Structure formats: C-alpha cells, structure tokens
Amino acid sequence: xxxxxxxxxxxxxxxxxxxxxxxxxxxxxxxxxxxxxxxxxxxxxxxxxxxxxxxxxxxxxxxxxxxxxxxxxxxxxxxxxxxxxxxxxxxxxxxxxxxxxxxxxxxxxxxxxxxxxxxxxxxxxxxxxxxxxxxxxxxxxxxxxxxxxxxxxxxxxxxxxxxxxxxxxxxxxxxxxxxxxxxxxxxxxxxxxxxxxxxxxxxxxxxxxxxxxxxxxxxxxxxxxxxxxxxxxxxxxxxxxxxxxxxxxxxxxxxxxxxxxxxxxxxxxxxxxxxxxxxxxxxxxxxxxxxxxxxxxxxxxxxxxxxxxxxxxxxxxxxxxxxxxxxxxxxxxxxxxxxxxxxxxxxxxxxxxxxxxxxxxxxxxxxxxxxxxxxxxxxxxxx
Amino acid sequence: xxxxxxxxxxxxxxxxxxxxxxxxxxxxxxxxxxxxxxxxxxxxxxxxxxxxxxxxxxxxxxxxxxxxxxxxxxxxxxxxxxxxxxxxxxxxxxxxxxxxxxxxxxxxxxxxxxxxxxxxxxxxxxxxxxxxxxxxxxxxxxxxxxxxxxxxxxxxxxxxxxxxxxxxxxxxxxxxxxxxxxxxxxxxxxxxxxxxxxxxxxxxxxxxxxxxxxxxxxxxxxxxxxxxxxxxxxxxxxxxxxxxxxxxxxxxxxxxxxxxxxxxxxxxxxxxxxxxxxxxxxxxxxxxxxxxxxxxxxxxxxxxxxxxxxxxxxxxxxxxxxxxxxxxxxxxxxxxxxxxxxxxxxxxxxxxxxxxxx
Numbered sequence: 167x168x169x170x171x172x173x174x175x176x177x178x179x180x181x182x183x184x185x186x187x188x189x190x191x192x193x194x195x196x197x198x199x200x201x202x203x204x205x206x207x208x209x210x211x212x213x214x215x216x217x218x219x220x221x222x223x224x225x226x227x228x229x230x231x232x233x234x235x236x237x238x239x240x241x242x243x244x245x246x247x248x249x250x251x252x253x254x255x256x257x258x259x260x261x262x263x264x265x266x267x268x269x270x271x272x273x274x275x276x277x278x279x280x281x282x283x284x285x286x287x288x289x290x291x292x293x294x295x296x297x298x299x300x301x302x303x304x305x306x307x308x309x310x311x312x313x314x315x316x317x318x319x320x321x322x323x324x325x326x327x328x329x330x331x332x333x334x335x336x337x338x339x340x341x342x343x344x345x346x347x348x349x350x351x352x353x354x355x356x357x358x359x360x361x362x363x364x365x366x367x368x369x370x371x372x373x374x375x376x377x378x379x380x381x382x383x384x385x386x387x388x389x390x391x392x393x394x395x396x397x398x399x400x401x402x403x404x405x406x407x408x409x410x411x412x413x414x415x416x417x418x419x420x421x422x423x424x425x426x427x428x429x430x431x432x433x434x435x436x437x438x439x440x441x442x443x444x445x446x447x448x449x450x451x452x453x454x455x456x457x458x459x460x461x462x463x464x465x466x467x468x469x470x471x472x473x474x475x476x477x478x479x480x481x482x483x484x485x486x487x488x489x490x491x492x493x494x495x496x497x498x499x500x501x502x503x504x505x506x507x508x509x510x511x512x513x514x515x516x517x518x519x520x521x522x523x524x525x526x527x528x529x530x531x532x533x534x535x536x537x538x539x540x541x542x543x544x545x546x547x548x549x
Numbered sequence: 550x551x552x553x554x555x556x557x558x559x560x561x562x563x564x565x566x567x568x569x570x571x572x573x574x575x576x577x578x579x580x581x582x583x584x585x586x587x588x589x590x591x592x593x594x595x596x597x598x599x600x601x602x603x604x605x606x607x608x609x610x611x612x613x614x615x616x617x618x619x620x621x622x623x624x625x626x627x628x629x630x631x632x633x634x635x636x637x638x639x640x641x642x643x644x645x646x647x648x649x650x651x652x653x654x655x656x657x658x659x660x661x662x663x664x665x666x667x668x669x670x671x672x673x674x675x676x677x678x679x680x681x682x683x684x685x686x687x688x689x690x691x692x693x694x695x696x697x698x699x700x701x702x703x704x705x706x707x708x709x710x711x712x713x714x715x716x717x718x719x720x721x722x723x724x725x726x727x728x729x730x731x732x733x734x735x736x737x738x739x740x741x742x743x744x745x746x747x748x749x750x751x752x753x754x755x756x757x758x759x760x761x762x763x764x765x766x767x768x769x770x771x772x773x774x775x776x777x778x779x780x781x782x783x784x785x786x787x788x789x790x791x792x793x794x795x796x797x798x799x800x801x802x803x804x805x806x807x808x809x810x811x812x813x814x815x816x817x818x819x820x821x822x823x824x825x826x827x828x829x830x831x832x833x834x835x836x837x838x839x840x841x842x843x844x845x846x847x848x849x850x851x852x853x854x855x856x857x858x859x860x861x862x863x864x865x866x867x868x869x870x871x872x873x874x875x876x877x878x879x880x881x882x883x884x885x886x887x888x889x890x891x892x893x894x895x896x897x898x899x900x901x902x903x904x905x906x907x
Contacts, residue, residue: 192709214713214877305789305874311613378790379873530713531876 180208180222189217192530196225200303200534203544207521209533216533219525221518226548234508239265239477240340242508246495247334250514250546252295255288255325256488258338263419263484264495265340268477274466277342278421282458283355284328284337285486286451290362291321292489293444296541300441301373303538304382309373317365320358327351342468352459359452359459366448374445383437387524387536394435397520400513401491402443403540407435413487420486425457437539444541476501490514490541514546551849554675586678590667598821601862602629608866636817639810644707647807651705656808656815659698662691663822670829671746673839673851684745685737688830689730692785695819696722699804702816706807714803717877721784721791724884729781731892732774735899736764736834745830749838763837770902773895775835777888782827783868784884786820790872791880828861829854 182191195206204225210218230249234242246257259281266273273281294317298310322332328347329337337344373379389399394407404411412429414422430446432439479501485494491513500506517540524540525533561582568578603618603626610617618625643652669684671677681687696719703715737743740751754762765771784791800806805816832838836857839850848856875883 190709301873305792306872307609307789308613308870311615316614373873376873378875381879382873382876529876529878 177222179220180206182208186210188212194533195222200299200538202299202538202542203547205518205537205542205544205547207525207533207537209525209530211530214529214531216525216528216530219522219533221521223515223518224548226544228549230549231508231510234505236504238503239475239505242505243339244334244336247336248545249510249512249549250292250488250490250493250543251333252543253288253292253489254333254335255284255338256486256493258335259285260484260486260488260493261495262338262340263486264482264497265477265484267484268480268482268497268499269340269471269475271341271469271471273342273420273469275421276346276462276465277467277469279458279462280328280343280347280467281338281420282422282425283455283462284325284335284343286454286458287321287324287355289451289489290448291318293448294318294321296444296489297369297373297441300538300541301379303534304379306373306376306379309369312365312372313369317362324351324355324358327354339468341471342466346467352462355455356459359455362452363449366445366452369445374442380438382531383441383535383539385434386437386532387528387539389435389520389524391435393520393523397523398516399491399520400516401487401489402447403435403440403491403517405429406432406439406443408433413485413492417485419484421458421461424461425454427451427454427457437535440539440541474503476503477505485511488513490543490546491517510549512546512549514542514544515549518542518547551852552675553673553849553851557676583679587668590678591664594664594667594822594825595818597825598818599629599633601821601824602632602817604862605866605869608863609870612867612870633814636814637811641810641812642807644807646707648705648707651701652807653812655698655702655705656812656819657698658701659695660815660819660822662694663819663826665691666826667829669745670826671749671833671838671854672829673849673854674750676839676851677746680744680746682742682744685733685743685748685834688745688826689726689733692823692826693722693726695823696726702808703804706804708807710800710802711804711806714800714806717800718787718804721787721877721880724881725781725784725791725888728777728884728888728892729785731889731896732777732781733834734892734896735770735774738896738899738903739764739767745833745838749833749840752837753840761837761840763835763840765835767902770895770899771835773891773898775831777892777895778831778835779864780888782831783865784880786823786827786865788820788824788865789869790875792869792874824862824865825858828858828865831861832857 185191189210189212192209192211193206194209195201196204201207206222206225208220208222209216228248230245233245237245243258243261246261247254249257294313298312298314301307301309301313325335325337326332328351329335329344331337389403389407391407391409394404394409399407400411408431410429410431413419414427415429427450430443430450432443477499479499481496481498483494483496485492487493492511493513494511496509496511497505498507521537521540524536528536564582565575565578568581569575606617606625606628618628621627621631643649666688668679669677669681669687699718699722700715703711703713703718706712736748740748742748742751752761752763756762756766760766763771765775805813808816832854838857839854
C-alpha cells in the first residue's frame, strides 16, 4: 500500500518489519471490537487459517504494583478496584486476605458471610458480562442485553445499596467490610437469587444450546489438561479441561469450608465447555448465596483494627477463586505504613499467554471465539 | 375499498390527454408517465429503509428488554431521520491506501441495482410499474450486480479486514444465488410464467372455498421452496446468521469499514432496500401478492401486499436478533451440501406433482 509506516524493530514478532513470505499479517487490535479492551494480537494467516499468533500487551499499563509502594495499606484497596473492573469485589477481598495474613487479625463471622455473598454476586455479575460479550463475539446480540443489561444491573443495584458504588466498590476492607448491609437488603438478595435460577435457564435457551452457537464453539480451541496445567491456567478455563481445581475447595479461605457447593468440570476443554462451566458456576454461586444468607447472624462487621496501623515485617500471600481464576496478592512488608513490594498474580494475564499456541491452526473466525472464551479483562492483564 | 389502480389509471389517462393537447405524441405521454412512476419508486425505495431501520430498532429493543429510541419525536419515530441528516453532514473520509475511484464507485454499484429491481414488482393488483415477462429472472440478474459492488468496496478500501469481508461477501452472494434461484423454479413450473404480476394473479382462488391457493400452501413443495428461499434471501442480504461479510466481531465492519458519511449511508440504505425487495418477492411468489384473505379481501390489495411484506421483514429482524453467526466455511458447506440438493429434490417433487395433476 501507499505509505509504509516505520516502526521500531524492538519486537519483531509483534511488529514485523516486512510482510510475511507466505500469507497475510493482520494486526488484530488494539482498536478492534472483540478484543475486549486494548489487547492486540499479531496474527499471520494463510487464507483464513492462522499460522502464528502473538498477543501484544501493555496498552493499559498503569503501574499498579509500583503505585502500591507509595500508598498506605487501606489506600491500596482503591487501586485493586481498578484491576479486574468487572470483579472489583474479589480484588478487594484477595488483597485484604493477604494483608490480614500479615496482620494476623480475626474477621467477624458476619463480615465473612457478607464477603461471601458479595463475592458470589460478583462472580455472577462477571459471568453475565462474559456470557453477553461472548454472545456478541459469536454474533448473537440479544444475550448481551439480557445478561448485561438486565441481570447484571440488578446485581449492581444490590451493590449500590450496600456500598454506594456500582463498579469500583472499595467495600471489603482490611479486617472486615465497610458497612453492614442495610435493612431489607437480604430479602432483596433472596428475591434476586430466586429469580436468577429462571434467568439462567433462559440463557440456556438463548445461547447455550443454540445449534449455531454449539457449532461455532464445540471442538474449537480445545486445551488438554497437561497443556492447561503447564501454562498455569486457572479458573473456569482449567476446570473446562476436567481438572477439579478450585481455590475455594483446595485452599479454603473465609467460611467456604462450611458451605456446600459443586465444582462443575468439563471434559475436553473446548470453547463451549469453557462457556458451559461458567454458566454452571453461576448456579453454584446462587446456592452459596442462599446458604450464606441462611447462616448469617447479626453481629459486628469490622474486626478490631486501629485507624492507622503498621504491618509487621514479613511476607503475606492471599489468594482466592476470582471469576477469572486464582487471583493472588503477594505482599512484602518492611514494617513501614506502605508495602515494600506488592505482586499481583493476575489470572487473566496468565490465562492469556496460552493464546500463542492455542490460536494456531484455527480460522480467523475461531480466533474470536477462542479469545472470547478465555475471558480476559485487560485492566487485570496490564495492571 | 381504496384500490389505487383505477385512480392511477384515470390520472395517467388525463395526463395523456393533457400532453396530447399540448401537441406531443402519446409516446411522449407514456414516457412521462413511466418517468413519474420511476420517480415514485426511487422515492419509495429511499424512504422505506428509514421506516425499516426504525422498525429494526424497536423490534430489537422489545426482544432485548429495553425501549429503543424514545427521544426524537413521539416514541422516537424521527430518530432515523435525524441519523440520516447526521450521516449526510459527516466528513467523507478516504483512506490514503485506498483506490479512490473504486472506493467512490463501490457504494453506487451496490445501491443502484436495487432501485431497478423494483420495476417488475406488483405493489398490489394492477400496480405494476413495468410488467416484464421475465420479471423473476430480471430481479435475480440485476440484484446479483451488488456482489461486484461489495467486492469493489472490499478491494478499494485498502484495508485487510475490508478485503476479507469483500471476498467473503462475493463468495457468499454467488453461492447463495444458486439455491435462491432454484427454490423459485417450482413456482415457474407450476404457473408457467416469469411475470411477477401473472404469478400473483395465478395464486388467487381458494381450495374448498377457504384455503387460499398461495404457493406456500401447496403441500410439501411450497414449504420446502419457501424455507430455502427464506434462508437464501437472508444470506443474500448479508444479515445474521449470515452476516459474515460484515461480521462485526471478526472483521470490524467488513467491507464497509472504511466508508463514512453518505457513502456509508448508501450501504446502509442498500441493505434495508434489499431486505424490502426480498420480502416483497416472497410476498408475491409465496403469499399471493395483493390477494386478500378471506376472499374479497376486506382491505385494498396494496395494503395486503404491504402487510405480507412487513411480515416477511419482521422475520428478517427476528432472525437477526435471535441467532448467532455461522462460520464462513460452515456457511458454504450448508449452502452446497444442504440447500442445493434439497432445492433440486424440490424441483423433482414439483415436476412429479404437475405430472400427477395431469
């Protein structure tokens, strides 16, 4: 074409200097409707078949880990909200788990139940977004406006009632939660849970068992168990391959050991099973919320934590089962008011890495199906 | 009964008288009359998309638990007009890498045939602009030109996504043209004519004095033909589940990624005009055109025609907002290994039926 744009030769695999010998080079993103943010995938195709794919990250880098070194511990919770912005509650929670381990404080039981309820509601809300956007990736628009515009809104309304915010909550605090649930909140949650079972059945008719949808996703982008484990995949993507791994069961945190829930697993780890596992997880989350609501008794929602505190020197690692996988916060404290170093084990970032081998050999249309089924949030990938 | 045909007939008679009185030949009067008819059709085909876009927005909104446009005018009925005005005043962006002439011509090549295609369509009893005796063939042939326009748009943009979209579009349109034409063959065999007016008239009449003799009610043959025609028509108009040339999530916007302003508006207009054309064809070929039900009609024939067409349009909208998109190779597979054999089987069935009725 007429004008060649020169690019620095720093990363030839994502910014090639010449057109490939065979086939075509496509720069999928960072401005592309279905990369779910600012991901760029450098793809070489032979006809419609992908011969190589390389994710190019960093367009949304905000240096969260470095920023954390200059803030006090409670201030960092606000930063964690902005990582996986579709699941801010679990981000808050995971960070607080790490700090609480360092501090060695006990959490009041009511606060723990409230954490479980908002955490599982957050999982449903996040999976609703996945379901809707995945529908759009495959070309079905209606599930998006049903799951995203109707059910997720209800959950956000519940969150607004309990903490005043709809996206970045800052609700789960070190030692407990920000505030107790307002009066009548639990009946609202109960009503929502009751309704939601029916809505999930509706998703099944809209998308899950739609023949065209199944044709587009079944057998596409299959991942073996060995491959998933070797690449460090966690969360629904790992469970879809048949590995029964869930932090809530393997390393129980909070009060999950008291609650009963199943871990849905797939068999062959293709796109459809990755999707299906998430839909089943929504059902399991509803069961968890019901149990937590029944078990919850009135009481304190904040542990005995002073307003300003110093964390004893040492290392703390807290992790939990976030909607996208095993989300961990590793904090090194030197005894000062802010951490010496904070590292975030971001499941989206790690799950994304497998794309470079997973995308090879599939068609351009399948690239979108596979990319969508991995369910990444760029806020967490780039941190 | 507000039949338009006699009124128009009278109007054109007085026009002829008026023209001849001013010293011109009756041929000039005929040409003038046809020019006026052509103008009316061009106006209609340009305005119908505005209504269809509004309908699409409202139908999709009600399927998706929302309201759709509500602010511009009562119930947002002027939203599409506002959007049209906006598109006219938008900057026309021509990419540096594009082939300027092809880029300019592409939207015109796509949109021009659709106006011509409406010439042989009977908009009711006696409301045929030009009663071509090869009407069906004419529409198929002329609407096929739009494939070239899509290919031009894909190539001329100088964009890889556009080119993939254009190539996909050309392959899809050419492939689905085959079952679409073959699905109509039983109708031509049965009625022995290609004139859309004659086909519509042949479907008047009742079985047992009740069931209309519309082609869709012919046992087996009618239904198979209708389904194949419907599927192929959806594919021809590039709409979900066959919107592969545009495939928003894969190819950004496919062949019209690099078009803006009025050029984009022309693509938009052509899509809805083709939907209207396909619906009008289905109404004439399968639902008896302006034939009313029950016999006698209750309403004028053009209202019946528009009603049937709107029903077909609704089917198109319904598909779009319910189905996901097929993958490009599955799409071709579906066309050549499923639709094509079945349309050939259907032709043999129709032949058998005609033989048995002898």
